[in-house]
Amino acid sequence: MTARLTAFVLAFCFAGGAAAQDLDHSCRIASSYDLTVRPDALLFERPEVAPRTVRMHDGSLSTDGRDVSLRPDEQDRVALFERSVRALLPKAKALASDGVDIAAQAVRDEAATAAPGAAASGDLDRALNARVADIKRRIAASQSTRDWQEDAMRAYAQEIVSDITPILTEDVGGEAMQLAMNGDLQGAAALRDRVASVSSGGQARVMTRVENALRPRVQALCPSIRQLLDLQSGLRDASGNPLLLLESGE
Template sequence: MYLRRLSLVASLSLASLALHAQDLATTCHATSSYDLTIAPDRLLFDRPQPMPRQVELHDGSLRTDGSKVALRPDEQDRLALFERELRALAPRAKAVAANGVDMLAAAMHDEGARLSLDPATRSELDRRVASRAAELKQRLAASNSTHDWQGNLADQYANQLASDLMPLLANDLGQQAMNAAMTGDLQAAANLRDTASDLTTQLRPRLEQRMQALGPQVQALCPAVQRLAELQQGIRGAGGQPLNLLDVGQ
């Protein structure tokens, strides 16, 4: 689903975190086989297969695979309401995604403090994280389609961030270890080297723990998601197939 993907991609991209506990698919049990584009004059759902492969909604009217679908008045009303409520839900989901980005940026700032980094390193760490976060939040704000998030975009963001941050952290810790060794504190030097070596495996769980706080914000979207699933129930396309724009399990 569009909303699930935006929420998950935003969180994944900043710190390469699989925040499964915070996405709509897990929290609200919501999935969709369609991509969604929210245009000013319509909602467009599309997928490679099965049919219908393309579903267009506009103010209670329905077209599937290019054919207009005859609807009863009550079905028209439900689809019109479905469109309005989905349009209202999209910015709420974007806001949750943006909050996730901010939370991860704050968590990375706190990691810099926990590691007792040099002030210059901490300043540069904050600058790089803020730059990536601002870039991602801008992309989120401008996006109106899940097609904007296809392929390995999340991995690209994560890899870029890792390439920016990990050498910075490792170099600072390495310098601290060298300074400790030069003063004769070999145990401190060894601990710092271990911290640098284990950073890639230890950092992720700590950040994931911090992101648990996003869970209630995602949970608050679930009633609206459930409502959308109910509104589409029983409506079929031109070929008689159920639309199933959104599937919500138990």
């Protein structure tokens, strides 16, 4: 089963692989669903295995388009489940936004080593600030975990790295050429290698830094996630099968 803890906290993806594994190992909970937090409902979706869609709103529950008959106490649990997920949304977005800031600072540090001239010129900061603002707008507007999972966050990190690579290349190009003209081919190659290292390995190093910084905050979500597992207990889908939006690994 694909582990998609972000389907319930909208957070794991912005923290990346290690943090997601922390949730998997510490909370011992996983999910195969993606989640869209809509104004009128929570919508859980997965491509395979019924139920493929689960909808929750104000104490009502439907699976694959069929309403589920609920007792009053079950209606209360469904309503609390929805409220709990919605309460996690601003916390998750704050984590994601902080993760982008950490990633940007990590890129600045990488750039300062590879091309200190570019870092000092202001061009680097302008490019980074524009990209960070764009990603934060996308995070603020997003209501789906498809935009928050690990692959998405790695893509965001790659966007940041890609933005600055031309600036670094331009900065060291003239210096490398001057060294080469003076016969220092090794020095010229070393300059170019530093920039290439930011482009090729920078994304992985940036993501590692984000993961390490956010890990304690991601792990702190475990009690809230476990509460969702408890609220789900005993609920069934429209076919009478146990509803397993979350599954315990214990």
